[in-house]
Amino acid sequence: MTTVPEPLSEAENPVRSLDADALRTHAAAALTRSRARSEVLTGAVDDEELSKQHSPLMSPLVWDxxxxxxxxxxxxVRDVGGREPVxxxxxxxxxxxxxxxADRPGLPxxxxxxxRAYVGQVRRKAFDVLDTVPLRGRRLTEAGFAFGMITQHEQQHDETMLATHQLRTGEAVLHAPDPPARRTGPLPAEVVVPGGSFLMGTSAEPWALDNERPAHPVHVGTFAIDTFPVTNAEFAAFADSGGYRQERWWTAEGWAHVQRHGLIAPRFWRREGGRWWRRRFGIDEPVPADEPVQHVCFHEAQAYARWVGKRLPTEPEWEKAARFDPATGHSRRYPWGEQEPGPEHANLGQRHLRPAVAGAYPAGxxxxxxxxxxxDVWEWTSSDFRPYPGFAAFPxxxxxxxxxxxxxxxxxxxxxGxxxxxxxxxxxxxxxxxxxxIFAGFRCARDVAGPDGGN
Structure with missing residues (x-):
């Protein structure tokens, strides 16, 4: 039986090892980065566009x-700081x-x-709280958790606001340089992940949210997973072959969705002049062949996987492929190791306004x-959202x-994003x-025969 190593100790964890002053600096920088992004997203349009609803799926930007x-x-301000309500x-x-x-535009x-005045006033008070509150002795403030939680909350809404920008009509108002070109040579189309147990989730990551906890061993059978996410060219082959017109590739639920909404391609794609075009943040452009496909729902991802004779990975399979290091038996914080993400590792943070081509981040x-x-793109898995064994809601x-x-x-x-x-x-x-x-794509997996194969 495979032995699953213990997670990182508090001493080994990069955030838990910070002293109080360094932790306050770290939390303040994270909050400041989040607010700078919020200001870019809300400052890129005038007040009229800020207040209107660009899609019933999304809130007005000013609500966010x-x-x-x-x-x-x-x-x-109220809970951690014990201050009077603003x-x-x-x-x-x-x-x-x-x-x-859909109802929020009608609210006062x-x-x-x-x-803007409100969020500025709140932020000033929050920084005052950060300067004075103890960051030890209470679960909500231990290692600055509450400040990390609010940082993540703002960043999640920033990504939601970025999706709202993609849905708005009109000229481009957001701009960013293109991501890097491919930096790898030819690689195998898939990687075989050996069967066995690994440690899923975390008990040591100080800013991890409740659904990531606790760390627990999970056995996964041997399987193969795509080296890269499915690209636009690969998905276009499915659409061009009539994949959206052939019921056999779809579940009953997925086929009903396709029929009800008349889907023929990923969202924002259109066929023109014998090729696929897309609308991306106010710019019309040919669909780039080597980028990961995005703006596909779970049903589209599942249908494509069936079309190529594969399936979507389960959530444990995805996490094992991302985190398991066979040399040490440990689960890494990130696919590349313990180091915080840098621009060499991954396409994150709205640094670019599109996915990078397959092979752009070998260091990651x-x-x-x-x-x-x-x-690049969120990746659909075949799993439902379920709690881990020992889950406890917090806060x-x-x-x-x-x-x-x-x-x-x-x-x-x-x-x-x-x-x-x-x-x-x-x-x-x-x-x-x-x-x-949402900025979602996927990669495929398949079963591999053997003593640990099958799931």
Missing amino acids: LAHIGSQEELWL RPEIDELYDAFKHAR LLSPAEA ASALGVHQLVG YQEYSEVFFGPGYRMLRGGSF TDAAAVRGSFRNWDLPVRRQ
């Missing part, structure tokens, strides 16, 4: 901005569970000027040789627990299987 401030006030009368307006996204929301490969598992049930069950499918790895603070080898994302506005 004030919601960011509301959560920061609730947790950092705007208690707006709590319900910005409670994500009180009002559906803060104006853009009011929202996993120990097993699987590439681009972090950044509130609405972050994870209310979503557990068969209605949501797991996504892993992060996209080009995900910040490094909100992605790691153990980070879990989930969404409805019909969602296409």
Whole structure:
């Protein structure tokens, strides 16, 4: 039986090893980076566009901005800091569970000027709390967890706002340099991951959220997984072959969705002049062949996998391919090791406004040789969103627990719009299987025969 090593100790963990002053500096920098991004996303459009709803799937950008401030006030100013409320009368307006996204434009929301003033006032108070509150002795503040939680919350809404920008009409207002070109030579199309147990999740990562906890051993049979995410060219072959018109590739649920909505290609694609084009942040361009496909739902990913004679990986398979190091038997923090993500490792943080081509980040490969598992596109898996054994909701049930069950499918790895603070080898994302506005793609897997094969 395979022995699963213990997770990193507190001394080995890079954040837990910081002293109080360094930890405050680290948390302040993370919060500042998040706010700078929020300001770019909300400052790129005028107040009219900031207040309008660009899609019933999304909130007005100004709602996201004030919601960011509301959560920061609730947790950092009121709870951690014990300070008087700033705007208690707006709590319900910005409670994500009180009002559906489609209904939010009709609410008496803060104006853009009011929202900016509010989040600025809250941030000043939050920094004052950070300067004074002990970062030890209470679970919510241990190792700066509450500040990390709020950083991740803002970054998650920044990615949501980036998706809203993709849905808006009009000229381009966001700009960024192109990602790097391919830096690897030819590589095998897939990697075989040996069967055995590995440590999934984390108990040592100080800013990990409740659904990532606790670390626990999971046995995975031998399987093969694609070296890279499925590219646009590969997915276009499926569409061009009539994949959207052939029921045999789809589940009953997926086929009903295709028929109901008349799907013929990934969202934002159109056929023109004998080739595929796409709309990307206000720019019309030919679909790049070697980029990972994005804006596909779970059903499209599953149908493609069936078409090529494969399947989607399970969530444990995905995490083992990303984190397991066969040389040490340990699970890494990131595919490349313990080091925080840098620009050489992955396409993250809105540094670029598109996925990078396959082979662009050899320094980010996993120990097993699987590439681009972090950044570029979220990757659909075949798994439902379920709690790990020993799960405990913290600090509130609405972050994870209310979503557990068969209605949501797991996504892993992060996209080009995900910040490094909100992605790691153990980070879990989930969404409805019909969602296409998110920056999601996938890679395929298959069973491998052998003593540990099959799942």
